[in-house]
Amino acid sequence: MTVTDMKNKPARRKRRKQADRREESRERILDAAEELFAKRGFHGVSVREIADASGADTSLLHYYFGAKAALFETVIERRAALVNDSRLASLEAYERDNANAMTAAGIIRAYLEPTFKFMMAGDPGYLNYGALIARINSSPPGEGPDMSASPFDGVVQKLIGLLKTVRPDCSEAELYWFYHLLSGAITLSLAQTGRIDFLSGGACRSDDFETILQHMVQVFGHGLGGLVGNKV
Numbered sequence: 001m002t003v004t005d006m007k008n009k010p011a012r013r014k015r016r017k018q019a020d021r022r023e024e025s026r027e028r029i030l031d032a033a034e035e036l037f038a039k040r041g042f043h044g045v046s047v048r049e050i051a052d053a054s055g056a057d058t059s060l061l062h063y064y065f066g067a068k069a070a071l072f073e074t075v076i077e078r079r080a081a082l083v084n085d086s087r088l089a090s091l092e093a094y095e096r097d098n099a100n101a102m103t104a105a106g107i108i109r110a111y112l113e114p115t116f117k118f119m120m121a122g123d124p125g126y127l128n129y130g131a132l133i134a135r136i137n138s139s140p141p142g143e144g145p146d147m148s149a150s151p152f153d154g155v156v157q158k159l160i161g162l163l164k165t166v167r168p169d170c171s172e173a174e175l176y177w178f179y180h181l182l183s184g185a186i187t188l189s190l191a192q193t194g195r196i197d198f199l200s201g202g203a204c205r206s207d208d209f210e211t212i213l214q215h216m217v218q219v220f221g222h223g224l225g226g227l228v229g230n231k232v
Contacts, residue, residue, distance in 0.1 A: 026064050029054040031125060034075045038132035042072055042144030069145045076136075079129050080151040086114035087155045095162060105221025107162045109213075111155075112186070116213040119190070127192070134191035137183065169229035178227065182220050189216070 032054035036045040047068050051058045065071040094110035095102065118126040136147050160175050167175070189212045196204045204211075 025054075025056060025060065029056055029061055029064065029071075030075055030078055033071055034078075034125065034132060035128045037072060037075060038128040038135060041135055041139070042068075047071075072145055075132070076147070077151055079126070083115060083118065084152060084155050086118075087111060088158060090114050091155070091158055091162060102162065102166055103221065104163065104166050104224035105217050107159070107166065108182070108220050108224075109217045111159050112213055112216060115186070115190075116209045119209040130190035131192060134187045134189075137187040138191070163224060167224055167227060167229060170227050171230070174227050174229070178220075178224060181223075182216075185216055185220070 029050065033045070033050045036050055036053060047058050047061055050071070051061055061071065065074055090110045090113060091107070094106055098106060115130075119130050136144065136150075141148075156179065160172070160179060163175050163178065164170070164172075170178075189206070189209070192206045194206050196206050
């Protein structure tokens with residue numbers, strides 16, 4: 001090791017430590033914002049509350065993310081790539097392995113399973129993220145930043161395309177209505193409201209994602225076959 005190397009090594013180590021600290025601070029802010037937005041929505045949370053929950057100063061939030069809307073969008077995008085990649089890989093694997101023998105139930109399982117696996121793992125971050133996505137999906141315009149176009153749209157279009165292969169007689173409008181209803185069931189499940197727990201007297205649980213997945217595959221797998229399609 002040269003004298004120059006010896007001089008530069010502590011500086012590089014210090015820069016790495018500073019970068020690690022910045023990343024840890026940024027992740028704490030995103031975790032806190034994710035949980036608060038999931039519970040109270042975009043307008044129900046202040047930047048000060050997020051800063052307090054993350055142990056950071058408000059100036060640091062503005063430094064990292066700018067306005068609250070940008071922070072909200074960053075929270076959504078942080079996990080979206082992994083969710084999208086998992087869904088897309090699952091759909092593509094199902095399409096590749098089944099070629100001309102695809103079924104509605106198989107396609108729907110391939111689409112749903114990656115998301116529900118994240119929820120079944122029990123990670124608090126993904127549980128909060130699921131609840132946040134559910135809140136966004138069920139909120140009218142004006143409740144937060146415009147999310148009419150979301151980072152999940154590309155995978156949804158892939159799903160619609162595969163559904164078209166097993167129901168080529170259905171119009172695109174029918175398939176989008178089908179997705180609309182499927183998305184509603186996903187939203188209610190991700191919200192973990194506890195409503196079904198109360199109604200069923202404890203026979204069903206809103207956190208039983210494995211059972212929810214099984215029932216959604218059965219119901220919507222058969223439901224696609226129930227679409228009228230074009231009359232011959």
